[in-house]
Amino acid sequence: MTALALSGLNVWFGDGPARVDAVRNASFTVAKGESFGLVGESGSGKSTILRALTGLAPSWSGAMSVNGKTLGHRRDRDFFKTVQMVFQDPYAALHPRHTVDQVLSETLKLHGFRDTETRILSLLDGVGLGPAFRFRYPHQLSGGQRQRVAIARALAPEPAILLLDEPTSALDVSVQAEILNLLMDLRDEHKLTFLMVSHNLAVVAHMCERIAVMQNGEIVEIMPVEAMRSMQVTHRYTADLLNDSINYVRSSPVDPSPSVERVDPD
Amino acid sequence: MTLLLDVQNLWVRFPTRSGIFEAVRGVSFELGKERLGIVGESGSGKTMTGRAVLRLIRPPGQVTADRMSLDGTELLTLPERDMRKMRGQRISMIMQDPKFSLNPVMTIGQQMVEAYRVNRAVGRAEAMQKSLDMLRAVSIRDPERVLRAYPHEMSGGMGQRIMIAMMLIPDPDILIADEPTSALDVSVQGQVLTIMDDLVRQRGMGLIFISHDLNLVAQFCDRVLIMYAGRVVETCKASDLHDAGHPYTRGLLNSLPQLDRPAKRLEALQRDPAWADAPGDGAAL
Ligand SMILES: Nc1ncnc2c1ncn2[C@@H]1O[C@H](COP(=O)(O)OP(=O)(O)O)[C@@H](O)[C@H]1O
Numbered sequence: 001m002t003a004l005a006l007s008g009l010n011v012w013f014g015d016g017p018a019r020v021d022a023v024r025n026a027s028f029t030v031a032k033g034e035s036f037g038l039v040g041e042s043g044s045g046k047s048t049i050l051r052a053l054t055g056l057a058p059s060w061s062g063a064m065s066v067n068g069k070t071l072g073h074r075r076d077r078d079f080f081k082t083v084q085m086v087f088q089d090p091y092a093a094l095h096p097r098h099t100v101d102q103v104l105s106e107t108l109k110l111h112g113f114r115d116t117e118t119r120i121l122s123l124l125d126g127v128g129l130g131p132a133f134r135f136r137y138p139h140q141l142s143g144g145q146r147q148r149v150a151i152a153r154a155l156a157p158e159p160a161i162l163l164l165d166e167p168t169s170a171l172d173v174s175v176q177a178e179i180l181n182l183l184m185d186l187r188d189e190h191k192l193t194f195l196m197v198s199h200n201l202a203v204v205a206h207m208c209e210r211i212a213v214m215q216n217g218e219i220v221e222i223m224p225v226e227a228m229r230s231m232q233v234t235h236r237y238t239a240d241l242l243n244d245s246i247n248y249v250r251s252s253p254v255d256p257s258p259s260v261e262r263v264d265p266d
Numbered sequence: 267m268t269l270l271l272d273v274q275n276l277w278v279r280f281p282t283r284s285g286i287f288e289a290v291r292g293v294s295f296e297l298g299k300e301r302l303g304i305v306g307e308s309g310s311g312k313t314m315t316g317r318a319v320l321r322l323i324r325p326p327g328q329v330t331a332d333r334m335s336l337d338g339t340e341l342l343t344l345p346e347r348d349m350r351k352m353r354g355q356r357i358s359m360i361m362q363d364p365k366f367s368l369n370p371v372m373t374i375g376q377q378m379v380e381a382y383r384v385n386r387a388v389g390r391a392e393a394m395q396k397s398l399d400m401l402r403a404v405s406i407r408d409p410e411r412v413l414r415a416y417p418h419e420m421s422g423g424m425g426q427r428i429m430i431a432m433m434l435i436p437d438p439d440i441l442i443a444d445e446p447t448s449a450l451d452v453s454v455q456g457q458v459l460t461i462m463d464d465l466v467r468q469r470g471m472g473l474i475f476i477s478h479d480l481n482l483v484a485q486f487c488d489r490v491l492i493m494y495a496g497r498v499v500e501t502c503k504a505s506d507l508h509d510a511g512h513p514y515t516r517g518l519l520n521s522l523p524q525l526d527r528p529a530k531r532l533e534a535l536q537r538d539p540a541w542a543d544a545p546g547d548g549a550a551l
């Protein structure tokens with residue numbers, strides 16, 4: 001079964017000479033229960049694809065569908081009961097004057113749940129936050145705790161599909177590990193489908209079975225994670241991207257012999 | 267080795283409503299003509315260590331140390347006037363976010379020329395020429411155009427390179443770079459690092475490279491300090507970082523997903539309260 005399908009998707013901003021073609025002719029499908037990754041340098045159109053899916057892109061053409069249902073230009077409540085999104089910056093995503101309790105109970109009420117009390121407690125428990133966090137404000141939480149709240153809110157409508165836009169890029173590696181483990185556990189538990197954006201190839205490889213590489217708004221390659229791990233890529237750009245993420249420092253293009261003696265650190 | 271900077275028992279304290287907060291607690295290190303990395307989680311005191319060396323901790327923050335000397339000159343007791351000269355000529359710092367460090371209403375050329383003339387009695391033309399040279403040194407292809415541009419017209423990678431160029435104008439002995447590439451794409455990151463590396467080698471500068479990226483520091487630096495809760499818990503050669511002994515360092519390394527080594531679960535860091543009390547001289551437990 002197909003959870004997400006994009007076919008010939010174009011997304012653009014502005015018109016005339018100011019027009020930016022952010023996504024061009026993008027096509028891929030994500031099976032139910034699958035995790036699909038989008039990688040590529042910043043500005044390549046990754047977030048725009050997620051925004052188009054959630055109805056936040058004003059102008060687009062092509063076709064998008066969720067669970068076989070073709071998407072129009074408006075998204076109804078039913079859509080957000082199926083598809084939820086987690087963003088990179090959990091601070092910007094949470095209302096600064098709302099407690100965790102308010103954030104979660106609003107979302108629950110919006111989706112017609114009545115047993116908010118028990119659901120809030122179980123959502124918090126599900127993302128590894130004890131009841132003590134329930135009445136805290138965002139500024140009283142660490143970055144990792146905020147991202148847990150954002151994930152709890154995304155899970156509140158019991159969605160089948162999570163769109164994850166750089167969910168751990170703003171976090172320390174230790175916290176990243178906790179959040180990625182949490183997402184994997186939740187995926188198993190609720191049989192979730194993930195569409196995940198990250199500029200970190202190792203993170204995407206850890207989370208996803210298949211990965212699309214984007215460059216300048218286009219998908220240049222779609223590959224299974226094994227191919228990426230073993231560097232069996234067909235596109236030159238993908239090879240460069242992999243190389244850059246493993247070898248940060250290139251050998252110097254100019255005179256390689258140091259003019260200053262290297263100091264023995266000890 | 268040529269000792270440039272000698273920091274012994276550095277403390278940075280902030281009075282808060284709930285008492286004194288110790289952001290840096292007894293940090294000691296020496297810096298020669300080398301690339302010294304400082305790594306650790308956010309909040310571990312990396313930035314405050316860098317700022318303290320430049321005496322840029324604002325009151326009510328307090329800085330104390332047994333010694334904090336540059337080439338034998340004690341910085342702690344230096345009059346502010348002389349310290350300003352030190353900052354202009356001998357030590358430069360690239361701040362975490364270049365967008366906040368450049369003046370938005372001045373062209374890049376105006377800012378570079380001004381920076382150059384602060385400590386040097388030279389004419390505009392010479393300062394302009396030197397600025398062009400600096401921009402070329404950081405691989406900016408069209409330096410004349412960049413000099414006429416405003417900061418907001420620059421991409422993140424360009425902005426960061428311009429910051430590096432500005433910091434190099436005075437030909438400092440020490441460059442402190444605070445997460446200089448964290449906001450950049452890996453492709454641009456590589457370019458910026460290569461530029462910094464060349465400059466360090468060619469000029470024989472001492473570089474303090476602050477980062478939360480262990481893989482990057484392991485590749486780029488000569489030596490690494492690992493900070494936890496304001497302390498240095500371990501010091502090692504950068505090339506040995508992946509074999510580090512301290513459980514905190516090990517925990518950080520193990521929590522990273524690896525492209526070439528699939529794992530079902532990532533290892534979560536199990537914090538030990540004892541790490542915060544670890545000896546500041548960096549001995550492993
Ligand atoms: N609201 C917008 N208005 C105009 N251009 C935009 C807007 N949002 C994104 N873009 C442009 O679309 C392109 C793709 O952006 P984005 O999808 O955010 O990239 P990524 O997530 O891969 O970094 C970029 O060139 C960006 O500048």
Ligand SMILES: Nc1ncnc2c1ncn2[C@@H]1O[C@H](COP(=O)(O)OP(=O)(O)O)[C@@H](O)[C@H]1O
Nearest residue numbers: 280282287289307308309310311312313314315
């Ligand atoms: N003005 C201040 N008052 C109180 N605490 C501060 C102040 N500035 C920084 N801190 C605290 O000092 C600690 C170290 O900060 P910093 O050096 O910026 O960490 P890092 O750069 O390693 O992320 C943090 O816990 C931070 O909250």
Ligand SMILES: [Mg+2]
Nearest residue numbers: 046047048165
């Ligand atoms: Mg994005």
Ligand SMILES: [Mg+2]
Nearest residue numbers: 312313314362
């Ligand atoms: Mg910092």
